[in-house]
Amino acid sequence: xxxxxxxxxxxxxxxxxxxxxxMPVGSRTISRKAGFSxxxxxxxxxxxxxxxxxxxxxxxxxxxxxxxxKAYRLYVDHLMKAAKLxxxxxxxxxxxxxxxxxxxxxxxxxxxxxxxxxxxxxSVIVAPKLGTLRIKHVQLVPVADRTALMIIxxxxxxxxxxxxxxxxxxxxxxxxxxSRMLTQKLADKPLEAVxxxxxxxxxxxxxxxxxxxxxxxxxxxxxxxxxxxxDVVIGGxxxxxxxxxxxxxxxxxxxxxxxESKDTLRQLVSRxxxxxxxxxxxxENGRPELNDCSIVTASYRVGDHSNGTLGIIGxxxxxxxxxxxxxDFMGRALSDVLSEYR
Amino acid sequence: xxxxxxxxxxxxxxxxxxxxxxMPVGSRTISRKAGFSxxxxxxxxxxxxxxxxxxxxxxxxxxxxxxxxKAYRLYVDHLMKAAKLxxxxxxxxxxxxxxxxxxxxxxxxxxxxxxxxxxxxxSVIVAPKLGTLRIKHVQLVPVADRTALMIIxxxxxxxxxxxxxxxxxxxxxxxxxxSRMLTQKLADKPLEAVxxxxxxxxxxxxxxxxxxxxxxxxxxxxxxxxxxxxDVVIGGxxxxxxxxxxxxxxxxxxxxxxxESKDTLRQLVSRxxxxxxxxxxxxENGRPELNDCSIVTASYRVGDHSNGTLGIIGxxxxxxxxxxxxxDFMGRALSDVLSEYR
DNA sequence: TGTTAGCACTCAACATCAACGAGTGCTAAC
DNA sequence: GTTAGCACTCGTTGATGTTGAGTGCTAACA
Numbered sequence: 001x002x003x004x005x006x007x008x009x010x011x012x013x014x015x016x017x018x019x020x021x022x023m024p025v026g027s028r029t030i031s032r033k034a035g036f037s038x039x040x041x042x043x044x045x046x047x048x049x050x051x052x053x054x055x056x057x058x059x060x061x062x063x064x065x066x067x068x069x070k071a072y073r074l075y076v077d078h079l080m081k082a083a084k085l086x087x088x089x090x091x092x093x094x095x096x097x098x099x100x101x102x103x104x105x106x107x108x109x110x111x112x113x114x115x116x117x118x119x120x121x122x123s124v125i126v127a128p129k130l131g132t133l134r135i136k137h138v139q140l141v142p143v144a145d146r147t148a149l150m151i152i153x154x155x156x157x158x159x160x161x162x163x164x165x166x167x168x169x170x171x172x173x174x175x176x177x178x179s180r181m182l183t184q185k186l187a188d189k190p191l192e193a194v195x196x197x198x199x200x201x202x203x204x205x206x207x208x209x210x211x212x213x214x215x216x217x218x219x220x221x222x223x224x225x226x227x228x229x230x231d232v233v234i235g236g237x238x239x240x241x242x243x244x245x246x247x248x249x250x251x252x253x254x255x256x257x258x259x260e261s262k263d264t265l266r267q268l269v270s271r272x273x274x275x276x277x278x279x280x281x282x283x284e285n286g287r288p289e290l291n292d293c294s295i296v297t298a299s300y301r302v303g304d305h306s307n308g309t310l311g312i313i314g315x316x317x318x319x320x321x322x323x324x325x326x327x328d329f330m331g332r333a334l335s336d337v338l339s340e341y342r
Numbered sequence: 343x344x345x346x347x348x349x350x351x352x353x354x355x356x357x358x359x360x361x362x363x364x365m366p367v368g369s370r371t372i373s374r375k376a377g378f379s380x381x382x383x384x385x386x387x388x389x390x391x392x393x394x395x396x397x398x399x400x401x402x403x404x405x406x407x408x409x410x411x412k413a414y415r416l417y418v419d420h421l422m423k424a425a426k427l428x429x430x431x432x433x434x435x436x437x438x439x440x441x442x443x444x445x446x447x448x449x450x451x452x453x454x455x456x457x458x459x460x461x462x463x464x465s466v467i468v469a470p471k472l473g474t475l476r477i478k479h480v481q482l483v484p485v486a487d488r489t490a491l492m493i494i495x496x497x498x499x500x501x502x503x504x505x506x507x508x509x510x511x512x513x514x515x516x517x518x519x520x521s522r523m524l525t526q527k528l529a530d531k532p533l534e535a536v537x538x539x540x541x542x543x544x545x546x547x548x549x550x551x552x553x554x555x556x557x558x559x560x561x562x563x564x565x566x567x568x569x570x571x572x573d574v575v576i577g578g579x580x581x582x583x584x585x586x587x588x589x590x591x592x593x594x595x596x597x598x599x600x601x602e603s604k605d606t607l608r609q610l611v612s613r614x615x616x617x618x619x620x621x622x623x624x625x626e627n628g629r630p631e632l633n634d635c636s637i638v639t640a641s642y643r644v645g646d647h648s649n650g651t652l653g654i655i656g657x658x659x660x661x662x663x664x665x666x667x668x669x670d671f672m673g674r675a676l677s678d679v680l681s682e683y684r
Numbered sequence: 685t686g687t688t689a690g691c692a693c694t695c696a697a698c699a700t701c702a703a704c705g706a707g708t709g710c711t712a713a714c
Numbered sequence: 715g716t717t718a719g720c721a722c723t724c725g726t727t728g729a730t731g732t733t734g735a736g737t738g739c740t741a742a743c744a
Contacts, residue, residue, distance in 0.1 A: 020439070024707090025540075026707050027705085027708080028707080038717090039717050039718080040707090041716075044707090045709095060723080060724060061707085061722085061723050061724065062707050062722085063708090064706080064707065081603065102505070103503060103504065103505055113737090116563065139476065139481050141479040141481070142478075143497075143499050153483045153485070153492060157485050157491060159493065159501070164443055168541075172525075180518065236602070239599075241527070241598065242593040242595070249591060252583060256598075257580050259580075260579065260580060302596065336687090366735095366736090369737080381688050381689080383689070383690095384720060386736090387687090387735095400737090401696090402695060403695065404694045405695080405737090
């Protein structure tokens, strides 16, 4: 059995309806829709075929049909027609993003909020991986005896810091000049060159070996690892509770528990390849506790090399159309705004 | 009618039972308890009195009684006997807090997690107000043409930053020396003295008036305002859903919405006075959407002057006893750990 | 005077049952 | 190939009865 034109149209109508109402769709509902001149009986035959093909599920015999994950997959791959955002909405989004006084973290925070506001789903934004960035500035600040705060400013304007121990007897001025030296040696170099520069320094400066060693290891750690919790920003965590599929408190709790683990979350929205938009429907996202969630992600660039991810988590019955348009637009907007910081 | 010894004991037993079970408590349940040699009928008479006095509510005629907010108030003020944490628990909490490589923000993050883990409620920690801190270091870092990142390190090791515009023609070295000058002038002074130092500088340095003006206003803003979202840290936001009083999705959503607004949250847990522990039961917290929540807060110190708040939000039927012990201990532990950074 | 047994009463919770209706699958006619 | 007709399924809704935990009151008891 093959999917002909009419089956496509019926399937599409069912998905559209189900996305709106969250109620199983019956044959009468479809036949009444504009553009269908067939009787419910005919629709029923087609629906029966679609069920056999795995595109529809029936919760029970006397209920209407519900789209399967396979149907959503087909929908996002072939049936969906791209929706454009209205100029109003575009403007609204832009307005929320371009506050010059906000730092990168602030922009990302706002972006997450706007994203969840406009889609009514839960949004997640992951900051760009530091490994792909360049160091702009390194600064050691004394905070206590033999303790200093190391601050790293990257080309994207992202600030990272860590506490390090310093040898006894170094005062603020010493740290000042060490910072200056470090900045000069390390600025605008990729991580590989940074490591190189360090081994050079280690050869020449016997006495400050410990300090340099620790500094390098901190820089490596900060720049190489996946990042810490602050790199993952969530917006609208309570939005999912608006949808009937999460009116069960247990499901809701499960979902919120996932949101609390930033590591899981980062993993979930991290992208496969260079595709514009990635859509994971239901079990495709790989986590059983999010079986009935879909995750849609897009990416944004900061400068030329490094990019972060922004995504939406919602029920599989998601308004993919709208979500994709919003994500697509937001991805570009974010890239624009953040690249100005360079 | 007065509360005699027996009424106290019965009320206490009812509260204890209700905190455990969340079910209305009947007279039989109480009379069976160890230490009560009275028949259910006697208990019933007493309960009837307690109800008349406003300490008990009856959901409906044929149900047991539940403690009123007034009863909880009496409980926490007079009936409760302080529980001590086991050495095991103390150790566990301490272990989670003292990771030397974590900065203040990191410690607070861990503290929130430990707090919600040990109490099974939702925890909120507010970082100390910056206004009470001293500046340790100021650093301007070039990020783009005519734009610099200003980084302020305070005595508590808290880092704040903001983007500021700088006059054309200032290169990294210029910013370097300005930073150095600023740090020298401002370090270890309270805000009032900082303002003084600035007006002095403004008089002497005509040409850099704009830069200094902007710098001061940023410092003032960062140090004086209530703080931004990053100063409020939440742990275990999904914990409240474990409790039957929040099995209604609408209530749950309301609660989560409050958690999303950091401003509201900061206001909620901010302390009245210098009391060790503050307890707000039900409507006492002033927000109608949290009418059936209690908020218990304690404070912690960073150094001598500035202090932050840590708190627990849970159902009014809260294990006050345990929550108070944990908060009390955590407050001290946090103060200890954070004061080492000075 | 305080305590207790006894008893009628209340009311949420639960189970049972019938009616309803949205929706299906099948068949026969168009 | 399409459709009207019809029997059938099954979740939903509402009415009804039963159960049991718990109460309030009264009268008897120590």
